[in-house]
Amino acid sequence: MNIGIIGLGFVGLSLTSVLASKGFNVVGIDVDEEKCNKISNGISPFFEPDLEKTLKKGLKKNLQIKNDFSLIQSCDLIFVTVGTPQNKTGAIDLSIIKKAMNTLGKNIRKSKKQHTILVKSTVVPGTMKDVILPILENSSRKKAGKDFGLISNPEFLQESTAIRDTEFPHAVVLGGYETKFIKKMKLFFTKLHPKTPIIVTNHQTAEMIKYANNSFLATKISFINQLSNICQEIPGANVDDIARTIGLDSRIGKLFLNAGPGYGGSCLPKDMKALIKFATTAGVKPTLLNAVEDINVRQLEQIISIAKERLGNLAGKQITILGTAFKPNTDDIRDSIAIELIKKFLNRKVKITVHDPRALENTKKMFGNKITYEKTIRDALTKSQCAIIMTHWKEYSKINNNMINKMRKKIIIDSRRILSEKEINADYQAIGIGKNK
Numbered sequence: 001m002n003i004g005i006i007g008l009g010f011v012g013l014s015l016t017s018v019l020a021s022k023g024f025n026v027v028g029i030d031v032d033e034e035k036c037n038k039i040s041n042g043i044s045p046f047f048e049p050d051l052e053k054t055l056k057k058g059l060k061k062n063l064q065i066k067n068d069f070s071l072i073q074s075c076d077l078i079f080v081t082v083g084t085p086q087n088k089t090g091a092i093d094l095s096i097i098k099k100a101m102n103t104l105g106k107n108i109r110k111s112k113k114q115h116t117i118l119v120k121s122t123v124v125p126g127t128m129k130d131v132i133l134p135i136l137e138n139s140s141r142k143k144a145g146k147d148f149g150l151i152s153n154p155e156f157l158q159e160s161t162a163i164r165d166t167e168f169p170h171a172v173v174l175g176g177y178e179t180k181f182i183k184k185m186k187l188f189f190t191k192l193h194p195k196t197p198i199i200v201t202n203h204q205t206a207e208m209i210k211y212a213n214n215s216f217l218a219t220k221i222s223f224i225n226q227l228s229n230i231c232q233e234i235p236g237a238n239v240d241d242i243a244r245t246i247g248l249d250s251r252i253g254k255l256f257l258n259a260g261p262g263y264g265g266s267c268l269p270k271d272m273k274a275l276i277k278f279a280t281t282a283g284v285k286p287t288l289l290n291a292v293e294d295i296n297v298r299q300l301e302q303i304i305s306i307a308k309e310r311l312g313n314l315a316g317k318q319i320t321i322l323g324t325a326f327k328p329n330t331d332d333i334r335d336s337i338a339i340e341l342i343k344k345f346l347n348r349k350v351k352i353t354v355h356d357p358r359a360l361e362n363t364k365k366m367f368g369n370k371i372t373y374e375k376t377i378r379d380a381l382t383k384s385q386c387a388i389i390m391t392h393w394k395e396y397s398k399i400n401n402n403m404i405n406k407m408r409k410k411i412i413i414d415s416r417r418i419l420s421e422k423e424i425n426a427d428y429q430a431i432g433i434g435k436n437k
């Protein structure tokens with residue numbers, strides 16, 4: 001079976017590498033020539049644990065990476081994994097996927113194969129039926145369901161565990177009309193993931209499942225952040241003990257209950273905004289979703305007010321940001337809360353130094369010489385008047401009194417409570433722990 005994957009980002013490259021390493025004939029296609037060259041040489045364009053190892057394994061088998069859409073004609077299965085970002089209003093921007101579908105349609109027009117097209121990109125309900133299907137039918141001059149299959153197949157992987165999540169997904173969703181293509185795909189995924197439940201439904205439900213998933217995760221984060229803010233007003237209260245305990249209740253579950261500076265990353269913020277826009281347009285007032293977003297925005301403001309409380313006027317102050325990646329074990333800074341914080345501080349004329357074990361290069365691409373970059377935590381803290389821990393990198397748990405020795409003012413705001421158990425000789429404020437008044 002020949003498999004094509006269109007778009008080699010976090011989702012596409014993880015899938016490409018996993019399928020190729022398992023011995024499938026795989027063609028990975030991306031518009032970015034430089035990216036294709038890197039990947040062909042076994043180099044991942046971004047950091048993701050185990051990705052390069054899996055990619056190299058795949059390259060030793062039957063994997064081709066090219067900026068050449070015509071290769072898709074030989075593929076039985078075609079996964080579409082291009083980006084679906086947000087536009088300026090927060091609504092979903094479908095321009096990238098529309099373009100990719102048009103090119104795909106033109107390419108399958110000439111082919112005699114009955115391709116099955118699976119869309120993994122996150123799209124709002126109705127997009128498959130009302131946007132993608134007509135584009136594909138027009139550009140291919142073929143009929144969906146008869147000449148080619150079109151299936152919604154949302155992706156649930158998390159960056160930092162993308163390879164494991166691709167190999168062992170918690171669910172496979174197949175959305176579309178009950179045709180021979182769905183039956184074929186049910187068989188394919190049963191063999192690929194024997195232990196994973198397969199949910200067959202229609203397009204619009206499959207599309208909504210993905211938004212339900214991400215908006216629920218965002219809701220859990222805002223919920224614990226709200227509790228964390230209450231804890232801060234109760235001397236000695238600790239949000240982690242609360243999260244750990246309620247997480248033991250299987251009706252609640254322990255994941256996504258880490259209080260912090262708010263949710264960021266390439267998915268939750270954009271998917272929340274897209275769902276809010278979609279609901280509003282559909283005539284439903286998204287009261288809960290709006291509250292979840294509102295709590296998220298306020299969470300960052302809270303960190304800024306703690307810094308102001310301690311430092312007074314922030315202009316000209318030297319602040320160190322520890323962690324710019326949106327989570328540990330990735331170099332992805334897309335919609336990272338730390339990046340948002342840096343932008344807000346720069347507007348207030350704060351002098352910023354940053355440290356991140358993986359994401360310094362991406363941070364440099366964004367801020368250039370507007371801020372200072374340090375490779376070691378110690379250097380990043382030297383002469384600093386306040387350090388703010390933003391990402392839960394395990395490196396930050398090593399911070400001790402010796403390392404903060406050269407800070408000009410020993411003020412630490414710890415949004416992840418990494419140092420809460422340590423004896424640190426500093427004005428230390430952990431988010432989610434009530435200070436004795």
Ligand SMILES: NC(=O)c1ccc[n+]([C@@H]2O[C@H](COP(=O)([O-])OP(=O)(O)OC[C@H]3O[C@@H](n4cnc5c(N)ncnc54)[C@H](O)[C@@H]3O)[C@@H](O)[C@H]2O)c1
Pocket residue numbers: 006007008009010011012029030031032035081082083084096099100103120121122123155156157158159266267
């Ligand atoms: N990143 C995640 O954690 C994650 C998880 C689940 C779902 N998703 C969804 O999956 C989709 C992809 O996300 P991502 O993070 O992998 O995106 P990404 O931006 O990292 O990668 C998209 C890739 O598509 C390529 N591309 C753009 N136009 C193309 C075209 N016409 N033909 C071929 N390639 C093209 C880009 O060059 C890029 O390499 C999005 O809809 C996202 O919401 C992402």
